[in-house]
Amino acid sequence: xxxxxxxxxxxxxxxxxxxxxxxxxxxxxxxxxxxxxxxxxxxxxxxxxxxxxxxxxxxxxxxxxxxxxxxxxxxxxxxxxxxxxxxxxxxxxxxxxxxxxxxxxxxxxxxxxxxxxxxxxxxxxxxxxxxxxxxxxxxxxxxxxxxxxxxxxxxxxxxxxxxxxxxxxxxxxxxxxxxxxxxxxxxxxxxxxxxxxxxxxxxxxxxxxxxxxxxxxxxxxxxxxxxxxxxxxxxxxxxxxxxxxxxxxxxxxxxxxxxxxxxxxxxxxxxxxxxxxxxxxxxxxxxxxxxxxxxxxxx
Amino acid sequence: xxxxxxxxxxxxxxxxxxxxxxxxxxxxxxxxxxxxxxxxxxxxxxxxxxxxxxxxxxxxxxxxxxxxxxxxxxxxxxxxxxxxxxxxxxxxxxxxxxxxxxxxxxxxxxxxxxxxxxxxxxxxxxxxxxxxxxxxxxxxxxxxxxxxxxxxxxxxxxxxxxxxxxxxxxxxxxxxxxxxxxxxxxxxxxxxxxxxxxxxxxxxxxxxxxxxxxxxxxxxxxxxxxxxxxxxxxxxxxxxxxxxxxxxxxxxxxxxxxxxxxxxxxxxxxxxxxxxxxxxxxxxxxxxxxxxxxxxxxxxxxxxxxx
Numbered sequence: 047x048x049x050x051x052x053x054x055x056x057x058x059x060x061x062x063x064x065x066x067x068x069x070x071x072x073x074x075x076x077x078x079x080x081x082x083x084x085x086x087x088x089x090x091x092x093x094x095x096x097x098x099x100x101x102x103x104x105x106x107x108x109x110x111x112x113x114x115x116x117x118x119x120x121x122x123x124x125x126x127x128x129x130x131x132x133x134x135x136x137x138x139x140x141x142x143x144x145x146x147x148x149x150x151x152x153x154x155x156x157x158x159x160x161x162x163x164x165x166x167x168x169x170x171x172x173x174x175x176x177x178x179x180x181x182x183x184x185x186x187x188x189x190x191x192x193x194x195x196x197x198x199x200x201x202x203x204x205x206x207x208x209x210x211x212x213x214x215x216x217x218x219x220x221x222x223x224x225x226x227x228x229x230x231x232x233x234x235x236x237x238x239x240x241x242x243x244x245x246x247x248x249x250x251x252x253x254x255x256x257x258x259x260x261x262x263x264x265x266x267x268x269x270x271x272x273x274x275x276x277x278x279x280x281x282x283x284x285x286x287x288x289x290x291x292x293x294x295x296x297x298x299x300x301x302x303x304x305x306x307x308x309x310x311x312x313x314x315x316x317x318x319x320x321x322x323x324x325x326x327x328x329x330x331x332x333x334x335x336x337x338x339x340x341x342x343x344x345x
Numbered sequence: 346x347x348x349x350x351x352x353x354x355x356x357x358x359x360x361x362x363x364x365x366x367x368x369x370x371x372x373x374x375x376x377x378x379x380x381x382x383x384x385x386x387x388x389x390x391x392x393x394x395x396x397x398x399x400x401x402x403x404x405x406x407x408x409x410x411x412x413x414x415x416x417x418x419x420x421x422x423x424x425x426x427x428x429x430x431x432x433x434x435x436x437x438x439x440x441x442x443x444x445x446x447x448x449x450x451x452x453x454x455x456x457x458x459x460x461x462x463x464x465x466x467x468x469x470x471x472x473x474x475x476x477x478x479x480x481x482x483x484x485x486x487x488x489x490x491x492x493x494x495x496x497x498x499x500x501x502x503x504x505x506x507x508x509x510x511x512x513x514x515x516x517x518x519x520x521x522x523x524x525x526x527x528x529x530x531x532x533x534x535x536x537x538x539x540x541x542x543x544x545x546x547x548x549x550x551x552x553x554x555x556x557x558x559x560x561x562x563x564x565x566x567x568x569x570x571x572x573x574x575x576x577x578x579x580x581x582x583x584x585x586x587x588x589x590x591x592x593x594x595x596x597x598x599x600x601x602x603x604x605x606x607x608x609x610x611x612x613x614x615x616x617x618x619x620x621x622x623x624x625x626x627x628x629x630x631x632x633x634x635x636x637x638x639x640x641x642x643x644x645x646x647x648x649x650x651x652x
Contacts, residue, residue: 082448084583140634146448147394151590151633154583158626159477166620278459278579285452315467329456330441333449 053192060196060265060338062303063203068276069283070206071251071293076228077290078247082146083136084153087253087277088160089129093256095164096119097172101263105177114177118264122257129256130249138248139241161273172269179264190210199261206254207296213293227290255280282325290337297336301328315338333341347548350440353599358504369500371603371612373568374505379604380561381515382588384554386600387587390518393446398558399456400438405465405559405578406566407433407465420483420498422534430550431559436592439551443544455579465574469543477573478568487558496568503564507601512562513595517553526550558585587629 072086102148104110135158182194192314214220225233226243234240259268259276283302287294302321308318328336381402388395408430409423417423438457441537445453472478482495490498516525525546528536536543566572575581584607588625592603607625614621 101470137454137630145392146451147389147586147590150394150396152450152475152630153588155626155629155633158585158622158629162620162623162626166623213637274578274580280454281452281455283458287375289448294603315469316463321462322463326453326456326460329449329453333445333453 051143051311054310054340056192056200058307059300059302060199061306062299063199063301064258064262064265065276065279065283066203066296066299067206067261068255068280069287069299070210070292071254071258072077072280072286073284073290073292074210074254075248075251076284078223079134079138079142079244081149081153082289083138083251084150084160084277085133085160086201086251086280087212087275088157088164088273089125090166090255090259090262090276090280091268092129092160093122093125094272095173096125096170096173096256097257097260098263098268099168101175101177102173105175111177112180113173114181118178118260119257122253122260124252125256126249130252131245133252134245136247139244143317157273161270164273165270170270172267173263174267176264195264199265202257202261203296203299206260207292210292211338219246279321282321286325286337288337291335291337294335294337298328318320347364354598355508359423359501362500368483369496370568371498372609373500373503374565375478375604375608376383376500376507376601377561377564377568378585378608379507379586379601380510380564381585382559382592383451383511383558383597383603384561385585385589386592387518387526387550389516390523390526390530391550393443393547394451394586395421395454395554396451396586397458397578398585399554399579399581400454400458400575401431401435401558402562402565402585403461403465403572403574405562406480406572406576407472407478408559408561409566410572413481414478418481418483420485420502420567421486423483424560426561427563430557431562432556435555436548438617439555443547443551447529455582456578457473458582459579462574462577472574474572476515477571478580480570480572480640482570484550485565499564499567506564510557510611511601512599514553514557518597522546522549543573554624571619587625589635591629591632 065127068087068090071089072083075081075083077144080158092307097118100121101114104117125295133156133194136154140153143157179193179195182198185192185194185197194244214224222233222238222243223246225236225238230240234241262268279302283298284295285298287296287298302324304319309317358372361372379397379594384401385395385398405427408427412423412426413528417426438454442453442457443449464476468474482490482492485495485498518526525536525541528541529543529546533543536546551648562572562576565576588603588607590603591606592601610624610628611621614624618624
């Protein structure tokens, strides 16, 4: 019994970690910019494509395979450095203060553009490069074999939760962000450069999404349509946790991961339904999510 | 004056497939999506944005496929029953969804439609999974038609329905019930104080919009000859909102103009490039940034200056 459950649990924790990367960026961007970025899933898949391309390049040149770990990280940094400021300055900032319909549609337009750009640049074949996963090998505890890479994913997700919390509570930048979230105009009037905060927060969100995509490629590969699938999952997780809440997104990823495991265990054909069903149930009871609140805006 | 323009437009649409037969399929699909976008536009009047209306589009298309499998083989009956099916799904979903506003309404619609999508894709034994279900060619008033003849009948029927249903929806929007929608958008509490139940106003609008989306889905199912779960995927819902906004939320013709514009743009773009979403995405952004009134707004403005 436990021999069957524990690997499944580890699987779900690892997939929860990947969903969390996508969702936490979405929720962070929503919290600071008050824009729901529908193109967020595309940035996740772009991160994946870039990482996979670099890893394949490393493999083809027979460079030190451990470089691929660096490639995962730096592809996320690169994607964030290019797309973060570009999208925020070029597009998203025009939607500040506009209605949600306008924001959703503008970013939906961006989503369509990014999806096709990926198709043009990376083609329609799927990418699969598992060098980082093979390098880490497996661990056997009590006769059950674990992939060390999955443990790395879970550790990375924990690191992000703690890191973001430390960043927001204990650094100057974090306090500036908190001030902007609490009251944008007041923050502006006391001399905080809100534009800079917006660019930084948006780029950080892009970085987290791209990192999630990069970390996901060794486990599941990457194919067209990943962006759209990730988007709606990230959306479900962010909504369950309460839009704008980091810890909420973490808890919601666990819920979605567990819901999937339970579905696989009880009704295998319904595993894809589980995340959305969980989202529906939570939102019907608490439309603002588990950690969200109607009035006070926090981060 | 607008009536004359509309009549001329319908006349042109009637004659187009005679001149260019390949356009018939494109136009049928455009009208189908126009119906669904009109449904989205009805809710937009109340300031509610639904990223889940593809669910009703798909629900009616699946209803057609299921009814056909059960032995119903008449176009009129299939259309009526499937639209009722879409409206029923709308009534069930709407009964709890209309309590929510703004981003919560959008998210819940998305959640419901994705549950529907995942069920359609996963219940292989019932819906055929991602392979979808075939929609056979039905009889029209007891006459069995060949496929080309049926597709023509379908096109002219859709065109006729576009005019009739369009007029009916126009009438609904101009009725007190329709005006109450805009009032919900401006000030909901005032409406409640006037003694008008907001809940009922929105539920009626929701059912109407689901039925419109369903009608579009049924027509699309007949035109394509197959329904697949992708009909209900969230990007399809996004496209419907996109069409509604492209057309401008001003009037009933807007939704159809938006759909025609998009489908024609699609047919033109695929001959040049594979990346037609790129073009659509850019068009959408440009329209929203520079023409908040929608493509329909362009015509409306020209009309105004010519007077």
